[in-house]
Structure formats: structure tokens, C-alpha cells
Amino acid sequence: MSNIQGSLLDLGVMDQLARLDSPVHRLDPRAKIVAALALIVAAVSFERHQISALLPLLFFPVALGALGRIPAGVILRKLMLALPFVLFVGLFNPLFDRETMLRLGGIGISGGWLSFLSIMLRSALTLGTALVLLAVTGIPAIGAGLERLGAPRVFVVQLLFLYRYLFVLGEEALRMSRARAQRSFDGRGTGLKATASLLGNLMLRTLDRAERIYTAMKSRGFNGEVRLRRTLRFTATDLAFTAGWSGFFVAARLWNLPRLLGDIVAGVAR
Amino acid sequence: MHMADALISPAVGGGMWAATGATLAYSARKVTQEIDDRKVPLMGVLGAFIFAAQMINFTIPGTGSSGHLGGGMILTVLLGPYSAFLVTASVLTVQALFFADGGLLALGCNIFNLGFFPAFIAYPFIFKPLLGDKPTAGRLSLASIVAAIVGLQLGAFGVVMETVFSGISELPFSTFVLMMQPIHLGIGIVEGLVTAAVLSFVWKARPEVMEMSAGHQPIGQVSMGKVLAGLGIAAVITGGMLSWFASTNPDGLEWSMFKVSGKEELGGSTGVHHTLGALQEKTAFLPDYGFKKSEHEGAAAEGAAKEGAAPAWPAPDAGTSVSGIVGGILTLLVAVAIGFLLKKRERSHGAGT
Numbered sequence: 254m255s256n257i258q259g260s261l262l263d264l265g266v267m268d269q270l271a272r273l274d275s276p277v278h279r280l281d282p283r284a285k286i287v288a289a290l291a292l293i294v295a296a297v298s299f300e301r302h303q304i305s306a307l308l309p310l311l312f313f314p315v316a317l318g319a320l321g322r323i324p325a326g327v328i329l330r331k332l333m334l335a336l337p338f339v340l341f342v343g344l345f346n347p348l349f350d351r352e353t354m355l356r357l358g359g360i361g362i363s364g365g366w367l368s369f370l371s372i373m374l375r376s377a378l379t380l381g382t383a384l385v386l387l388a389v390t391g392i393p394a395i396g397a398g399l400e401r402l403g404a405p406r407v408f409v410v411q412l413l414f415l416y417r418y419l420f421v422l423g424e425e426a427l428r429m430s431r432a433r434a435q436r437s438f439d440g441r442g443t444g445l446k447a448t449a450s451l452l453g454n455l456m457l458r459t460l461d462r463a464e465r466i467y468t469a470m471k472s473r474g475f476n477g478e479v480r481l482r483r484t485l486r487f488t489a490t491d492l493a494f495t496a497g498w499s500g501f502f503v504a505a506r507l508w509n510l511p512r513l514l515g516d517i518v519a520g521v522a523r
Numbered sequence: 524m525h526m527a528d529a530l531i532s533p534a535v536g537g538g539m540w541a542a543t544g545a546t547l548a549y550s551a552r553k554v555t556q557e558i559d560d561r562k563v564p565l566m567g568v569l570g571a572f573i574f575a576a577q578m579i580n581f582t583i584p585g586t587g588s589s590g591h592l593g594g595g596m597i598l599t600v601l602l603g604p605y606s607a608f609l610v611t612a613s614v615l616t617v618q619a620l621f622f623a624d625g626g627l628l629a630l631g632c633n634i635f636n637l638g639f640f641p642a643f644i645a646y647p648f649i650f651k652p653l654l655g656d657k658p659t660a661g662r663l664s665l666a667s668i669v670a671a672i673v674g675l676q677l678g679a680f681g682v683v684m685e686t687v688f689s690g691i692s693e694l695p696f697s698t699f700v701l702m703m704q705p706i707h708l709g710i711g712i713v714e715g716l717v718t719a720a721v722l723s724f725v726w727k728a729r730p731e732v733m734e735m736s737a738g739h740q741p742i743g744q745v746s747m748g749k750v751l752a753g754l755g756i757a758a759v760i761t762g763g764m765l766s767w768f769a770s771t772n773p774d775g776l777e778w779s780m781f782k783v784s785g786k787e788e789l790g791g792s793t794g795v796h797h798t799l800g801a802l803q804e805k806t807a808f809l810p811d812y813g814f815k816k817s818e819h820e821g822a823a824a825e826g827a828a829k830e831g832a833a834p835a836w837p838a839p840d841a842g843t844s845v846s847g848i849v850g851g852i853l854t855l856l857v858a859v860a861i862g863f864l865l866k867k868r869e870r871s872h873g874a875g876t
Contacts, residue, residue, distance in 0.1 A: 257579070260578055263621065263622070264621055267621055290628070293626065293628045294537075297528055297533055297536065297628060298532070301690065331622065334622070335622070335623040335624065338525070338527065339527045342527075342530060342686070343530075343692065345692065345698075346692060346693040349693035349694065349695065365693060368691070372692070375528065375691075376529035379527075379528035379626045379627070380527075382627075383626060383627050384620075386620070386627075387620040392620070404547075405550075405552075405609075406551070407555055407563070407609060408551055408609050408613065410563060410567070411567045411609055411610065412616060413567070414563075414566070414568065415567045415568075415571050415614065415617060416571075416617065417567070418571040419617070422568070422571040422572055422575040423571075426575035426576065426578060426579055429579075430579055440582060443580075443581055443582050444581060444584060445581055445584060446720060447581075448579065448581035449717060449720030449723075449724055450724050452576050452579065452717075453721050453725050455576065456569075456721065456725060457728060457729065459572040462568060463561075463564050463565040463568040464561075466564040466568065467560075467561050467565070476560075
């Protein structure tokens, strides 16, 4: 029950963050989507033991989040929640790959631990980027951007409807869940049969609601053709944004930038 | 279980996105061809319903832990495969963006694993045939449970394949599969039970809801092709998985021969026997139900066996499972061939008399 409330709060927070105003918020959603995808592809294309070369990619989510006035805590908290599965699978790497690949001081570090750390770093990069993308863009804009990028219109309209009614249905589910909790003693009533009738009722209400929505649309002139109103304009700023970041990701992929930096610093220090 | 970006390679991610994208485009085209424009708001709202429903937990009988609905089968029953696929895709997209549940590159994999298998495989090949034209409460439950189990098994297998082909995780195929499939069997059973319970409830309260996706199937016999395909898939899964549990101990005949003559197989050393034996060795491409071992591997394996170490059970061996699958398919083909031949014979005999 608190789970539903927590989730709805989360949704609300991300929703509100997307409605702030900042230079990043004003960018065309297509620019942001393409740049985010470029980062993710770059991040996962590294060799499995690579760690240092991945680090420069962090600039993107950090910069975007900072410019977009997104509180770091929000992103980090969600990252923490999403980690367990990846952690579980990643932990098998040190078990299976025991050859020493690196020596630090006198200690030999196995390839397995390196690839484990790489996995965790990739996780933080890719998930962080997705979260920041949503936080500075919002679902309505992402939907419009996806449609202009070629996604099927039915899919996008349907996505927007889902988003629109998510909060309504979420609150209904929360009320029903609370009602169930208040009527169940010692866990009775949280079993399969009771929950099935709860879900069934929610579904029947949903179907009736869909009927009402359809009738409302018809009475406002819906004739079956689906239209999206948002007008998007791709400006020079957007182009510079996408091209610039993509170029950076390519550079980070081709050269190990932190190592170059380290070499320079070591050279200067000597 | 949602795939994570951190565990896939660009090739696998891109490939799965291509597959998902193509399926999305095709499904969208099929949906827009539908005359009923009621579907547009219905799909969206049902997507929101599934999202909300996934937040409601229930205690699983017997274990005390809690589970929640997945929803792929329910969507397919209510909306039909094409719409259900689109809705599942949008639910997963929102989950990926809001809850970092699976990455954006892995979204292609996840939509395929969790959307394609229930809608386009479990529903037409398992659920509908089992439900039949005259659904009863019992048949509805059976159809839901089996379809959910199969859908989830296939989805879990998809995750394993995507992870192994990406090469980021060091988990070997056999270990990963042995972890994933049993867990998802349990999850599948629970999902099947919840789906069955919810569908039964809706069916009793408002039977016309269940007719929603029907109407595209001709009333009458279930098409044989679909039943065969369903059996084929079942054979692949059974052959693949259960072959690993095939005992490594010699079977009854070999055991008794060993007791009698001291050898598990009678060697043929003369004439015809020898020639046929050599021929069989050359043509058998899966000798002893496994991949042909190269000379030196075979010798090493025999050396290990002689040391007295009994091979571990189950015997996870890529060769055995491929054999199981290939063997299952070949057996099915032979069965179909026999069926055809006998039918032809019957017809010609009957016409004669």
C-alpha cells in the first residue's frame, strides 16, 4: 500500500521536474533523445573490462541534470533501487573470471572484478541518462519527439493516453488497496482470491471509464483519425547539442581520455 | 525480469530493437486497419490499468512472499495480440523512463521478451486452442495457467540468450539457464493463477468482455496447424530443458548387457556389421546424443570418466540440449510424415473396397 503511494509520489516528482524551465528543458526533445541513445550505445560498446574510458561519459547526465536543475538525490535514489538485479548478475563475473589482469601495489586484481565494476559503471551511466532524459523532457514531449522520429502514431497516442490516465488509475488503485488493508485482519484478504476480485473490479471500472472517454471524444468530434497537436522546431542550438555530444561520445570511445589526461599530468609532474 | 543496458552489447541491443521495431510497426498497421475506433482510448486506459495493477501485491499461497500481476496475457485476451503488444510496449517504456526498470537500449529486448511471447505465441498457440469454442471456468483456468507458464519461460529464455550473446556477463549459458528457467516456472505458475482468477471474475461478471478479441477466428475446428505449432514449441522446451536432467547412468538395456558380457555395447568386428557400424559413425551427426568430440577431447573425457568421477547430474551440456531439441523436431516431423502416409493409404484402401 505504501508501495503504491511511493510510486505515485515518484511519478509526480518526475512529472514536476519535467515542467521546470531551463535551457535544457527548452531543447527539442528529439535532440535529447538522440543524444541519450548515442551515449547508451557508446557506453555498452566498450570492451567488457574497460573502466576508466567509460568515466568521461558521466559528463552528459551530470551536465544535463545540473543545467536542468534536477536534484541529484532524486536520480541517485532511483539508481539505488534499480541496481539489485544487475548487481546480482554482475557478481558472477568475479566467480568465473579469475585471471589477474591488473596489478596495483602488490595486489593482483582479477578480470572478473574489473568487468564487475565496468558493469556497475555502465548501469549507472545508462540508467542515470534515462532518468535525466525524462526529468528534463517529460513524457508528452518525448511522445511528440518519438512520433517525429518515426514511431507509429498509434503507439505514441496510446503512450500519451497511458500517461494521462496513469495518475487517475493509480489513485483509484491506491484507494482500493487501502480499503482492502483496512478490512483485512492478520493478512486475511490479501490472498489470491480477494486480490483477483479487486483487480477484476478495477478492470471493469477501467473499461467503463474507457467507454466514457470514448463517448466524450466522439461528442467533441473524434472521427477515428488520431492527431497530435504539438509543434516541434529543430533549431541550430538543438543541432549543436546533438552533434557536439555525439562527437564527444565518439571521441571517448576511440581514445581513453582519462588515460591521456593521466599521461599529461604525469608528464608535467616529472 | 527486465534486461539491463549494462549487460548487453550494441549488436544484441540493436538487433532486438530491429525485431521489436518491426513488430511494433506491423502491429500498429493492423490496429489502424481495425474499424472499431473505440480501441484508441481503450488501449491507453488499459495500459494505465496494468501499470496500476502491477502495484497491487498479494501474498502467494504457501510461501508467504508477495507477488504481483504481469498482465501480458490479460491484455491479449481483452484486446487481441496486436493491440496488446502496443500496450505492453508503452507500459515498459514508461517503466524504463520513470523507474529505470531496464535500460533504453535494452527496452527493445524487454518489449520483445515480455510482449511478443505472450501475445503472438502463448495466446494463439496455447491459450485459444485450450480454451476452445465453448469456454468453461475450468478450461479458462487451464488455458491461462499453461499460457502464462509458456510465455514466461520463453521470455526468461530470451533474457538468457541476450545476456550470453552479449558477452558482458561471464555467466555461462548452462548456469544462467538453470537459474532462470526454474525461477520463472514458479513466477509463471503464479502469473497463471492470478490471470485465471481475474479472467474468471470478469467472465462471470460480464461475459461479453471476453468476446472482445474474438471474432477474427472462424467458428469451428481449431486449426491443426496451430495445435501442431503449439506442440512443437512444447517439444522444444521439454527437449531442451529436460534433456539436461537425462540421467547419465546407462539405460536398462546397456546395464543388463554390461552385467552379462562385461561390455555396454556389443562391438561388431566382422564383415557387414563392421561396414554398417563405420557408416553409422560417419553419418551420425550427434553421436551419443552430444556433439562429436574431437579426437583428443574425447580421449580426455574418457580419461576423466575412468578416474571414477561420476558426471554431475543434471548434465548441462550444450550438445545434449541441442540434441534434445533437434531430436524432438525430427521426431515430430517423422510423426507427421507417418500420419500423412497412413492417411493416404487409408484413403486409397477405402476407395478400393
